[in-house]
Amino acid sequence: MIEARGLSKRYGDVVAVDDVSFSIGKGEVVGFLGPNGAGKTTTMRMLTGFLPPTEGTAVIAGHDIFEQAIDARRSVGYLPETPPLYPEMTCRSYLTYVAKIKDVPRARRHGAVDQAIERCGLEDVHRRVISTLSKGFRQRVGIAQAILGDPPVLILDEPTVGLDPLQIREIRSLIAGLAAPGKGESQQTVVLSTHILAEVEAICRRVILISDGRKQVDAPITELTSGGRSLEEIFTQATLRDASADLDLEGDG
Amino acid sequence: MRHIPTVAGRELRSLFVSPVAYGVLSLFSILGGVFFILYVAEFSEWVFRLQQMQAAQQLEDLNLSDHLVNGFYGSMSMVLLFLIPGVTMGLFTSEKANGTDELLLTSPLTIWDIVLGKFLAASAFVALLTAIVGMFPAILFLYGDPELGKTLSGLLGVLLVGWTYAAIGCFASSLTRSQVLAFLITFVILLCILLVPAMADLGIAGGAPGIAELLRWLSTGAHFDELSKGLVDTSDLAYFAVIIGVFLCMTKAVVESVRWR
16 A cells, blocks of 8 residues: 655755655554654655655555655545644534545535544534644544545554543544444555554554664564564664664754 | 635635734725725815816816726725735745645645635635725716726726735745745835836836836836726736736745755
């Protein structure tokens, strides 16, 4: 579903992402790990078409991000680091607008908005103006706009940041449900970035660890932890090795 | 391109939930009323004086279209110079502030959908402002007989000037993240366009008449004057189309360049 081929992003002399390749199959839930400033957000922005890679390309659901940009973007639901919300709109009118610009067909639009509201637990607030919502609810509206219309690929940049423990649990079970859908729902491929290791262990089966713009680890969690090591050890080892190698390089998160 | 109305609709709705739109419309109506009364008073004064002087020929030449409506249109288009930057300053800056530019640019919209949608919304608002301007000469038809053709072509001039300002405002808004800066950039560009003919007349291009001609052609004023005289000429209409087109293309380039930075 997602095929990254040698993605690199440079800003002048600063290398934010350096030759990252990976391939993610349908229905996989992959955790994108890395310290702050490792290049997670930049990689995600390249996959979603917000930033063009300096080198390399990616294929999303069979569409090249350069050659079939519109089709590739249509296949992705994306939650950026800060949820992209219009504070003056109501939750429902915002989601309806997103459904329109994401080409959800008119006949399915109303149902898709209802479904997103229900799945993200927004039933009680969907008529409220977004600026009056709490941070947790705003984050959920952000997730709702990403899953709207069941795009085959979901890219979520720190989906649980700013939520309380209870909400975090709800969101995690929501994400787990996306890859293992019930009847009539389509199976989705999910990439989520986080620096919370417990989150990865709770919902992902595979981990891609990025540090200083380079891919350090790409393996199923069971394989990584089979030797009795914890994710934390692996994380520390991979990031430390890198930090000592070139301390002067600072990627843009 | 089919998403242009979607983008425009959202933009207009946002404009009308904020107090800015209502503030601008009220202010514009009040200023319209004040200017209109001033022009009517001046016109009656002229009629009175000419009658006292028994200047029959001058009285004959005095007419509502040339000596009242045109002046009024000119003043109102000056007011637009101050108000339109306020309307357009948020078009792109607020997307950047909300982080919604990331939503728009990762959705299946084309850049033209976004740029033209926003310009369409601003244009609709300008059309509303023009309708307010049109209300006042309409009153004259109740009491006198201004020329309908001139009144309408002058109003078309106000509309086209407004749309030009809106395209320039759109461009300025795409350049920066700050609304204040967007306002100032728009205002400076508009002032330059206003002052261009003066520069031409001051003889900056003294030796080269071609440049003076070009500078004069660039200013909105001359084309607006032609329209308020009742002369709807293709070259004047083309002028507005060219300026609007150039600024919208530049806006598109700026929005697109965000991707390539």
